[in-house]
Amino acid sequence: MTAWLVRRLAAAIAIVFAVVTITFVLIHLAPGTPFAADDQRQVDPEVIARLRRQFGLDQPLPVQYVLYLRNLLHGELGQSFSQHRPVAAAIADAIPPTLTLAGTALVIDFALGLALGLYQAVRARRFGDIALGNVALFFNSMPTFWLGLILLLVFGQWLHVFPVGGMRDPVLCPSVTSARCLGDLLWHLTLPALTLGLVGAAATARYQRAAMLEVAGQDYVRTARAKGLRERRVLLVHALRNALLPIITLFGLAFPFLLTGAVLVERVFAWPGMGRLSVTAIFQRDYPLVTGAALVASGVVVLGSLVADVLYAVADPRIRGRGAGP
Amino acid sequence: MTEPLLRVRDLKTYFVTEQGSGTARAVDGVSFDVYPGETLGVVGESGCGKTVTSLSILRLIPEPPGHIRPGSFIEFEGRNLLTLAPKELRAVRGNRIAMIFQEPMTSLNPVFTVGHQIAEAAIVHQSLSRRAARARAIEMLTLVGIPDPGERVDHYPHQMSGGMRQRVMIAMALICHPQLLIADEPTTALDVTIQAQILELLDRLQRELGMAVMLITHDLGVVAGSADRVVVMYAGQVVEQASTGELFARPLHPYTEGLLASVPRLDTRVSQVRGRLHSIPGQVPAATSWPAGCRFHPRCPYAWDRCAVEEPPLLDSAGAEAGTHTVRCWLLTEPERRERHP
Ligand SMILES: Nc1ncnc2c1ncn2[C@@H]1O[C@H](COP(=O)(O)OP(=O)(O)OP(=O)(O)O)[C@@H](O)[C@H]1O
Ligand code: SF4
Ligand SMILES: [Mg+2]
Numbered sequence: 001m002t003a004w005l006v007r008r009l010a011a012a013i014a015i016v017f018a019v020v021t022i023t024f025v026l027i028h029l030a031p032g033t034p035f036a037a038d039d040q041r042q043v044d045p046e047v048i049a050r051l052r053r054q055f056g057l058d059q060p061l062p063v064q065y066v067l068y069l070r071n072l073l074h075g076e077l078g079q080s081f082s083q084h085r086p087v088a089a090a091i092a093d094a095i096p097p098t099l100t101l102a103g104t105a106l107v108i109d110f111a112l113g114l115a116l117g118l119y120q121a122v123r124a125r126r127f128g129d130i131a132l133g134n135v136a137l138f139f140n141s142m143p144t145f146w147l148g149l150i151l152l153l154v155f156g157q158w159l160h161v162f163p164v165g166g167m168r169d170p171v172l173c174p175s176v177t178s179a180r181c182l183g184d185l186l187w188h189l190t191l192p193a194l195t196l197g198l199v200g201a202a203a204t205a206r207y208q209r210a211a212m213l214e215v216a217g218q219d220y221v222r223t224a225r226a227k228g229l230r231e232r233r234v235l236l237v238h239a240l241r242n243a244l245l246p247i248i249t250l251f252g253l254a255f256p257f258l259l260t261g262a263v264l265v266e267r268v269f270a271w272p273g274m275g276r277l278s279v280t281a282i283f284q285r286d287y288p289l290v291t292g293a294a295l296v297a298s299g300v301v302v303l304g305s306l307v308a309d310v311l312y313a314v315a316d317p318r319i320r321g322r323g324a325g326p
Numbered sequence: 327m328t329e330p331l332l333r334v335r336d337l338k339t340y341f342v343t344e345q346g347s348g349t350a351r352a353v354d355g356v357s358f359d360v361y362p363g364e365t366l367g368v369v370g371e372s373g374c375g376k377t378v379t380s381l382s383i384l385r386l387i388p389e390p391p392g393h394i395r396p397g398s399f400i401e402f403e404g405r406n407l408l409t410l411a412p413k414e415l416r417a418v419r420g421n422r423i424a425m426i427f428q429e430p431m432t433s434l435n436p437v438f439t440v441g442h443q444i445a446e447a448a449i450v451h452q453s454l455s456r457r458a459a460r461a462r463a464i465e466m467l468t469l470v471g472i473p474d475p476g477e478r479v480d481h482y483p484h485q486m487s488g489g490m491r492q493r494v495m496i497a498m499a500l501i502c503h504p505q506l507l508i509a510d511e512p513t514t515a516l517d518v519t520i521q522a523q524i525l526e527l528l529d530r531l532q533r534e535l536g537m538a539v540m541l542i543t544h545d546l547g548v549v550a551g552s553a554d555r556v557v558v559m560y561a562g563q564v565v566e567q568a569s570t571g572e573l574f575a576r577p578l579h580p581y582t583e584g585l586l587a588s589v590p591r592l593d594t595r596v597s598q599v600r601g602r603l604h605s606i607p608g609q610v611p612a613a614t615s616w617p618a619g620c621r622f623h624p625r626c627p628y629a630w631d632r633c634a635v636e637e638p639p640l641l642d643s644a645g646a647e648a649g650t651h652t653v654r655c656w657l658l659t660e661p662e663r664r665e666r667h668p
Contacts, residue, residue: 125390219427220435222386227447227498228419231412241437317482318436 008309012302019298020291024068027282027290028061034081034285055081057287068291077295078288082281087292090277095296097167098273100185101192101266102258108197109204109254114247116201117208121243122235124213132205139202145264148195152268155191162191165270192269196261200254207250211243218242245316252308256301330359331538332383332402332423332506338395339375339382343614350613352378352392354562357640360506365532365539367553367570369546369585371610375562376542377428380508383407384419403505421451424499425508429515430491434483440467441479444498451502466497470527489520496527503535510542525552546585550574558582561621562613564640568651578643578653580626581606620656628663632656 035043035051052058056067071078077087116136120129139147156164163169167188173181215221216239224238225231263275270276274293281289313319339353353375360366368376381387382394385407400407407418424447427433435443444466445459454462460479467475470493483491492512499507509528513521529552532539541552549556549570556573558566558581566579577583584606608625611617617624623633633656641658643651657664 217388219429219432222381223427223433223443223495223498224435224446225386226384226419226425228416228421228450229446230416238435238438242435245437316437318484 015302016298020295023294024291027287032285077292080289082284082286087288094274094277102262104193105196109200113201113204114208116205120209121212136202136205139198144199144261145268148265148268151191163188192265192271195265211246215239215243248308248312252305255304259297331362332360334358335399337398339378341392348614351562352613356564358557360538363536364554365552367549367556368542370559373610374559377510380510420447421502423506424504426495426499426512428511430488439480440494448501466501470497488516492524506538508540561616565654572651579655580628581622
């Protein structure tokens with residue numbers, strides 16, 4: 001198990017390194033530069049040249065890359081061009097909102113997805129299953145930002161039940177300090193979290209239904225029934241324990257889904273998180289901020305899949321016993 | 327004679343197949359009895375309905391696609407199992423009637439220890455505490471001959487060989503001392519040497535616990551060695567039923583004759599009788615389209631016009647007491663045809 005864990009960690013670091021490298025190269029090769037005159041501003045070419053020198057942009061790309069990596073080894077993510085502060089500070093501010101949004105969406109995703117999938121499996125091929133299956137398919141085939149826009153339009157714009165964007169009321173609750181402000185946060189959170197959560201839950205429900213039906217036909221489920229166990233126990237103990245194994249893998253896959261989803265949903269709902277930060281940084285060619293955000297995001301995804309694999313190994317005695325991961 | 331423990335009458339279990347190829351009449355009017363303490367052998371080729379029959383007894387047929395037809399009747403200890411309420415049915419399953427399955431590799435739950443799985447029935451049916459049930463599970467592992475039971479009780483199925491798993495299945499089935507054990511080809515998936523050990527184990531446990539065993543098998547050698555009476559099945563029906571001695575000495579149904587002819591020598595010791603039921607010419611028909619008339623007629627060397635149109639009922643053998651040797655074949659009404667045949 002330990003050797004396996006070390007191998008997995010090494011692979012994780014390699015993946016993050018690869019993502020950082022690719023992002024670094026791509027964003028530098030993208031057309032446009034961070035310091036340029038545009039329609040509104042006339043900037044002295046002297047100033048631009050000085051800024052480029054100051055941030056090392058006048059160096060050849062390989063040199064910049066090596067310098068970036070050297071700083072990274074010292075825990076330095078560099079200075080954000082557009083925010084005029086360290087990249088680490090900008091990211092640190094954006095992480096809690098994204099964590100709040102993605103975490104809530106994750107709970108909705110799995111709580112709702114597992115419950116619905118289980119219900120569908122038990123009522124397989126009957127009305128409830130078929131109806132829910134179609135609803136799930138609808139949500140599943142809908143792009144997250146599109147669902148977000150619809151919810152925004154209906155519940156924010158027309159019905160005025162939820163706010164049309166932002167994370168908190170800037171006047172009443174500049175930061176969460178009281179129960180009322182927590183309520184305000186939840187009120188702002190509902191639509192974006194539902195957008196992400198519902199799309200995720202639709203996929204999770206389909207997996208869970210399939211996993212449950214697959215397991216329900218297994219010989220050991222029949223053995224459990226032949227023992228005289230209650231149907232509840234047969235399904236919720238003997239079948240479900242096995243059906244949850246593939247769902248753990250899905251849990252690992254939820255991280256990349258939630259992060260990419262967050263990018264779009266945060267933009268739709270003006271949610272001040274990592275997704276919005278990254279998009280803005282890309283548009284402004286804020287190289288260090290883009291690369292830093294990619295580093296954090298890939299780190300989270302890789303960590304998520306590592307956690308899923310460890311959970312899998314713990315949950316499945318066949319893997320636990322062998323002492324090796326999948 | 328004593329009252330039967332289990333009385334199956336006119337059991338019909340059909341499956342509605344999805345591709346619209348019609349209804350599979352997997353078990354189609356099967357009747358037989360099991361007496362207390364005896365071993366009833368059930369033999370027949372693959373697909374003749376042995377497993378479906380045994381699953382029907384405990385109502386374990388997956389529904390859909392399967393269903394047991396109204397009019398079927400399965401009486402156990404004076405009650406019709408087919409009309410029992412779920413709660414009463416659960417009190418029979420694993421407690422009064424237990425079952426072991428063809429596939430020891432897949433019949434145990436991979437995520438629970440064998441001890442947990444063995445103890446479960448005792449917790450449910452005898453309200454034992456977890457500790458007491460665990461102790462019982464260790465006792466059962468000892469009884470079925472698993473070495474180091476105190477340690478094995480905490481092992482998972484994947485840590486055991488096929489033979490060991492089948493012993494675990496037997497331990498699981500017998501923990502509540504059932505009156506009837508249904509063993510559906512308990513040795514088919516195992517090595518030959520392990521097969522013999524498992525059969526000996528079943529024999530010994532049956533004597534010690536005094537239960538009846540319904541032993542389903544492909545293997546006539548197994549029947550000859552263990553069964554008191556035999557039911558021969560073909561195409562979802564019982565075609566012949568007799569005591570083991572009578573059946574081997576005077577097989578009357580052409581199908582049974584064929585089965586026995588495929589066994590090397592009948593008068594040799596049981597251990598040498600290891601024939602498999604594969605040497606009857608022709609194919610078993612599909613359960614969705616049984617042949618009209620006698621279902622065996624396309625493969626029967628004696629068949630004549632009547633066999634293709636009229637379905638024979640179960641007839642009593644002339645030489646035996648009524649009901650002790652029954653055969654589903656028109657030859658019993660026209661025995662001279664058998665003599666005329668080369
Ligand atoms: N779940 C099912 N769905 C559809 N048809 C089924 C199902 N289970 C059994 N059958 C039908 O019932 C017939 C009899 O099957 P059964 O398993 O009882 O045979 P068997 O005598 O036990 O054979 P074997 O020796 O191979 O175990 C099969 O040919 C098949 O057509
Ligand atoms: S009834 Fe006819 S076809 Fe059927 S087994 Fe007897 S002789 Fe053969
Ligand atoms: Mg079978």
